[in-house]
Amino acid sequence: MTPRVDRINRVFLILIGIVLVVIGVLALLQSGSVFGSARAKSPVVSDPTAHWYGANGTWFWPTAGAVMLVIAGLCVWWVSAQIRTQGSTRIELDRGHDGTVTASAAALADCVEADTIAQPGIARARAKLSSVGEITRLHLTLWVESPYDIADAVARVTNTVLPHLSYAFDGPTPRPLRTTIHVEAAEAPAARLR
Template sequence: MVRDRARRSARGNRWGLAVVGAVPLAAGLAALAAGRGLFGASLAESPLLSASAADFLGRPWVPYAAVAVAFVAGFLALRWLMIQGLNDTVGRLVLDKGNDGRVEMSESVARGALEQEVADYPGVRRARARLTESSDAPHLRLALTLDDDADVRGVWQRVRSDALANLRSSLDLERVPAVVRMSMTAPAKNPRRGLA
């Protein structure tokens, strides 16, 4: 359900950006075409605003209203940008809860232990983990950077059989859905030999 909500949010962001970009673009192109006479010479020579519109915009409160609208639009745009920067990492993990209270653990503790364990595997240069989605049923995103000569299959088997099993055991969960991404470092270039 959370993933579907994230997809809907991403789709809404794309449509919103498309509309916000397309409306001013269409208005600008229409104004340019009218000014060039593509809709007829009479339209190109007529004033941009009618007398009643010019009279309305000349009232003393209109600039203040325009500033207020600009502030609201700026605030909404800033809020939207801040939301885009947020990630879906959970802050705390719930290990147990009952009538007497809850037992929680910081996500950074579980993440740090997992990263340290996987980083110690042969061939693993760097491990970065994130626990996301829900504090009761977290999902794991694990990004590994391997040496160019690493045994990829061996690393994957150790992650699956050891690291993920240890994480499930420490969180007391039967399953932790995981996405593991592995990338290789570029091989070191041979140093050029100097001429004797």
């Protein structure tokens, strides 16, 4: 998820949270007779409002339905923005007179994971590759084994795994590689419970 999407999420969630809190507080205050006992006993929808809905139902309810469809569409767009992966799932390795060589980002990520796990001191790895324009992005998570020498693990990845991946992009037009490495401790579940 990009920082822009994160920012939009936070703004929307804060606004929705504020609106819901205000509605909840007003409902509690009304039911607690803060606005008067007559108001606390009044129905949620007053008679004049109910009559207005009845008199204008021919246009009001279709309009309300259309607004709800627009809101539902915005919700679907928002959810798809959360799960959408940025960039292409195919990465161009080489382009020449005979054609273009592309590879699956998932297959390259599997190769990076296998190469990373082969390094001493690294128990597990998870890689995600995507292509945005001419730039290839690699997000790599390492689980480092005891004695948790993080500097050594990152150095091994930087000096061995990344050059192997960069070699795949060494065509006539090499692709820039942007790498993010996240390191975690590969502890046994029992060790965490102690």
